Amino acid sequence: MLGHSRGGLLAQAYVCAYPHRVSSLVLVSSSLGVGGQWKRTKRESFRIEHARAGIRGTLRFYAYGSGLVIPGPVRAWSMRHVMTQTWHNYFPDPRSAPDPDPAWLAGGSAAAMIKTDRAISREHPDALKAASAYQGPALVLYGACDIFADGTQIVRSRFPHAIQVTLPDSGHVHWLQNPSGYADALRDFCLHAPASP
Numbered sequence: 001m002l003g004h005s006r007g008g009l010l011a012q013a014y015v016c017a018y019p020h021r022v023s024s025l026v027l028v029s030s031s032l033g034v035g036g037q038w039k040r041t042k043r044e045s046f047r048i049e050h051a052r053a054g055i056r057g058t059l060r061f062y063a064y065g066s067g068l069v070i071p072g073p074v075r076a077w078s079m080r081h082v083m084t085q086t087w088h089n090y091f092p093d094p095r096s097a098p099d100p101d102p103a104w105l106a107g108g109s110a111a112a113m114i115k116t117d118r119a120i121s122r123e124h125p126d127a128l129k130a131a132s133a134y135q136g137p138a139l140v141l142y143g144a145c146d147i148f149a150d151g152t153q154i155v156r157s158r159f160p161h162a163i164q165v166t167l168p169d170s171g172h173v174h175w176l177q178n179p180s181g182y183a184d185a186l187r188d189f190c191l192h193a194p195a196s197p
Helices: 006-017 036-069 073-089 102-106 110-122 125-133 152-158 179-192
Strands: 002-004 025-028 138-143 163-167
Touching: 002 006, 006 025, 006 125, 006 152, 036 073, 036 110, 073 102, 073 110, 125 152, 138 152, 138 179, 163 179
Parallel strands: 002 025, 025 138, 138 163
Antiparallel strands: none
Protein backbone atom coordinates (compact mmCIF):
# COMPACT_ATOMS: atom_id res chain seq x y z
CA MET A 1 0.00 0.00 0.00
CA LEU A 2 1.31 3.44 -0.95
CA GLY A 3 -0.11 6.70 0.36
CA HIS A 4 1.03 10.22 -0.53
CA SER A 5 0.34 13.36 1.53
CA ARG A 6 -3.18 13.08 2.98
CA GLY A 7 -3.32 9.66 1.34
CA GLY A 8 -0.45 8.71 3.65
CA LEU A 9 -2.65 9.57 6.61
CA LEU A 10 -5.38 7.33 5.21
CA ALA A 11 -2.84 4.54 4.75
CA GLN A 12 -1.80 4.86 8.39
CA ALA A 13 -5.43 4.68 9.51
CA TYR A 14 -5.98 1.62 7.31
CA VAL A 15 -2.97 -0.24 8.70
CA CYS A 16 -4.27 0.45 12.21
CA ALA A 17 -7.63 -1.11 11.36
CA TYR A 18 -6.52 -3.92 9.01
CA PRO A 19 -2.83 -4.71 9.58
CA HIS A 20 -3.31 -8.27 8.31
CA ARG A 21 -4.37 -6.90 4.90
CA VAL A 22 -1.22 -4.82 4.39
CA SER A 23 1.75 -6.76 3.03
CA SER A 24 3.95 -3.65 2.77
CA LEU A 25 3.54 0.05 3.50
CA VAL A 26 5.00 3.07 1.71
CA LEU A 27 4.34 6.53 3.16
CA VAL A 28 5.35 9.30 0.77
CA SER A 29 5.38 12.79 2.31
CA SER A 30 2.59 11.66 4.59
CA SER A 31 0.51 14.05 6.66
CA LEU A 32 1.59 13.79 10.28
CA GLY A 33 -1.48 12.58 12.14
CA VAL A 34 -4.90 13.47 13.53
CA GLY A 35 -6.13 15.91 16.17
CA GLY A 36 -3.29 18.18 17.26
CA GLN A 37 -0.91 16.46 14.86
CA TRP A 38 -3.23 17.34 11.97
CA LYS A 39 -3.20 20.96 13.12
CA ARG A 40 0.59 20.81 13.13
CA THR A 41 0.48 19.36 9.61
CA LYS A 42 -1.43 22.43 8.48
CA ARG A 43 0.73 24.90 10.42
CA GLU A 44 4.00 23.56 9.02
CA SER A 45 2.76 23.23 5.45
CA PHE A 46 1.09 26.66 5.43
CA ARG A 47 4.20 28.32 6.84
CA ILE A 48 6.49 26.76 4.24
CA GLU A 49 4.07 27.20 1.34
CA HIS A 50 3.36 30.83 2.16
CA ALA A 51 7.07 31.57 2.45
CA ARG A 52 7.50 30.16 -1.05
CA ALA A 53 4.51 32.05 -2.41
CA GLY A 54 5.63 35.41 -1.04
CA ILE A 55 3.28 38.18 0.01
CA ARG A 56 1.41 38.41 -3.30
CA GLY A 57 0.95 34.67 -3.62
CA THR A 58 -0.27 34.40 -0.02
CA LEU A 59 -2.75 37.23 -0.54
CA ARG A 60 -4.05 35.48 -3.67
CA PHE A 61 -4.42 32.23 -1.71
CA TYR A 62 -6.55 33.86 0.98
CA ALA A 63 -8.55 35.85 -1.57
CA TYR A 64 -9.43 32.65 -3.44
CA GLY A 65 -10.05 30.85 -0.14
CA SER A 66 -12.66 33.39 0.89
CA GLY A 67 -14.84 32.15 -1.97
CA LEU A 68 -14.97 28.61 -0.58
CA VAL A 69 -17.84 29.57 1.73
CA ILE A 70 -20.01 30.79 -1.16
CA PRO A 71 -22.14 27.98 -2.65
CA GLY A 72 -22.41 27.32 -6.37
CA PRO A 73 -20.07 28.32 -9.20
CA VAL A 74 -18.08 30.75 -7.05
CA ARG A 75 -17.11 27.95 -4.66
CA ALA A 76 -16.05 25.68 -7.54
CA TRP A 77 -14.02 28.49 -9.14
CA SER A 78 -12.38 29.33 -5.82
CA MET A 79 -11.55 25.69 -5.14
CA ARG A 80 -9.75 25.34 -8.49
CA HIS A 81 -7.67 28.45 -7.78
CA VAL A 82 -6.86 27.48 -4.18
CA MET A 83 -5.68 24.07 -5.35
CA THR A 84 -3.66 25.60 -8.21
CA GLN A 85 -1.91 27.93 -5.76
CA THR A 86 -1.31 25.03 -3.36
CA TRP A 87 0.09 22.85 -6.16
CA HIS A 88 2.60 25.52 -7.18
CA ASN A 89 3.73 25.87 -3.56
CA TYR A 90 4.51 22.14 -3.42
CA PHE A 91 7.60 23.02 -5.46
CA PRO A 92 10.66 24.65 -3.81
CA ASP A 93 10.40 27.32 -6.53
CA PRO A 94 6.69 27.77 -7.34
CA ARG A 95 7.61 29.43 -10.64
CA SER A 96 9.11 26.13 -11.84
CA ALA A 97 5.90 24.17 -11.25
CA PRO A 98 3.98 22.89 -14.27
CA ASP A 99 0.28 23.64 -14.33
CA PRO A 100 -1.76 21.07 -12.39
CA ASP A 101 -3.80 18.44 -14.21
CA PRO A 102 -7.25 19.92 -15.02
CA ALA A 103 -8.88 16.57 -14.16
CA TRP A 104 -7.33 16.75 -10.69
CA LEU A 105 -8.65 20.27 -10.23
CA ALA A 106 -12.11 19.30 -11.47
CA GLY A 107 -12.31 16.49 -8.91
CA GLY A 108 -11.82 18.79 -5.92
CA SER A 109 -14.77 19.43 -3.62
CA ALA A 110 -14.62 22.36 -1.20
CA ALA A 111 -17.45 20.94 0.91
CA ALA A 112 -15.73 17.56 1.23
CA MET A 113 -12.39 19.21 2.01
CA ILE A 114 -13.88 21.32 4.81
CA LYS A 115 -15.79 18.40 6.35
CA THR A 116 -12.74 16.14 6.18
CA ASP A 117 -10.55 18.81 7.78
CA ARG A 118 -12.99 19.20 10.68
CA ALA A 119 -13.32 15.46 11.21
CA ILE A 120 -9.55 14.88 11.26
CA SER A 121 -9.04 17.83 13.62
CA ARG A 122 -11.54 16.38 16.12
CA GLU A 123 -10.05 12.86 16.05
CA HIS A 124 -8.14 11.73 19.15
CA PRO A 125 -4.36 11.39 18.51
CA ASP A 126 -4.43 7.84 19.88
CA ALA A 127 -6.42 6.84 16.79
CA LEU A 128 -3.09 6.06 15.08
CA LYS A 129 -1.37 4.51 18.10
CA ALA A 130 -1.82 0.97 16.76
CA ALA A 131 0.22 1.85 13.66
CA SER A 132 3.43 1.36 15.65
CA ALA A 133 2.54 -2.31 16.06
CA TYR A 134 2.74 -2.89 12.29
CA GLN A 135 5.80 -5.06 11.65
CA GLY A 136 5.60 -5.54 7.89
CA PRO A 137 8.02 -3.92 5.46
CA ALA A 138 7.67 -0.13 5.53
CA LEU A 139 9.22 2.86 3.81
CA VAL A 140 8.85 6.44 5.05
CA LEU A 141 9.97 9.01 2.49
CA TYR A 142 10.04 12.81 2.57
CA GLY A 143 11.68 15.34 0.30
CA ALA A 144 14.59 17.42 1.53
CA CYS A 145 12.50 20.48 0.56
CA ASP A 146 9.12 19.08 1.56
CA ILE A 147 6.19 21.13 2.89
CA PHE A 148 6.65 19.62 6.37
CA ALA A 149 9.48 20.52 8.74
CA ASP A 150 10.43 18.85 12.02
CA GLY A 151 6.96 17.30 12.24
CA THR A 152 8.07 14.52 9.92
CA GLN A 153 9.70 12.98 12.98
CA ILE A 154 6.21 12.11 14.24
CA VAL A 155 5.67 9.71 11.34
CA ARG A 156 9.24 8.45 11.37
CA SER A 157 8.93 7.64 15.08
CA ARG A 158 5.58 5.92 14.55
CA PHE A 159 7.33 3.42 12.25
CA PRO A 160 10.77 3.00 13.86
CA HIS A 161 11.57 -0.18 11.92
CA ALA A 162 10.79 1.44 8.55
CA ILE A 163 13.39 2.30 5.95
CA GLN A 164 13.75 6.08 6.28
CA VAL A 165 14.55 8.14 3.17
CA THR A 166 15.04 11.87 2.72
CA LEU A 167 15.01 12.48 -1.02
CA PRO A 168 17.42 15.21 -2.13
CA ASP A 169 16.40 17.90 -4.60
CA SER A 170 12.71 17.20 -4.03
CA GLY A 171 9.77 18.98 -2.48
CA HIS A 172 6.37 17.33 -2.11
CA VAL A 173 5.79 15.91 -5.61
CA HIS A 174 8.75 13.58 -6.02
CA TRP A 175 7.78 11.91 -9.28
CA LEU A 176 8.11 15.32 -10.97
CA GLN A 177 10.85 16.94 -8.86
CA ASN A 178 13.31 14.04 -8.57
CA PRO A 179 11.82 11.21 -10.66
CA SER A 180 14.97 9.10 -10.86
CA GLY A 181 15.66 9.35 -7.13
CA TYR A 182 12.04 8.56 -6.32
CA ALA A 183 12.00 5.56 -8.65
CA ASP A 184 15.29 4.31 -7.17
CA ALA A 185 13.95 4.59 -3.61
CA LEU A 186 10.81 2.63 -4.46
CA ARG A 187 12.75 0.03 -6.45
CA ASP A 188 15.30 -0.46 -3.67
CA PHE A 189 12.52 -0.90 -1.14
CA CYS A 190 10.71 -3.45 -3.26
CA LEU A 191 13.91 -5.41 -3.94
CA HIS A 192 15.46 -5.36 -0.49
CA ALA A 193 12.62 -5.03 2.01
CA PRO A 194 12.24 -8.13 4.18
CA ALA A 195 9.33 -10.40 3.40
CA SER A 196 6.09 -9.56 5.17
CA PRO A 197 5.42 -11.77 8.22
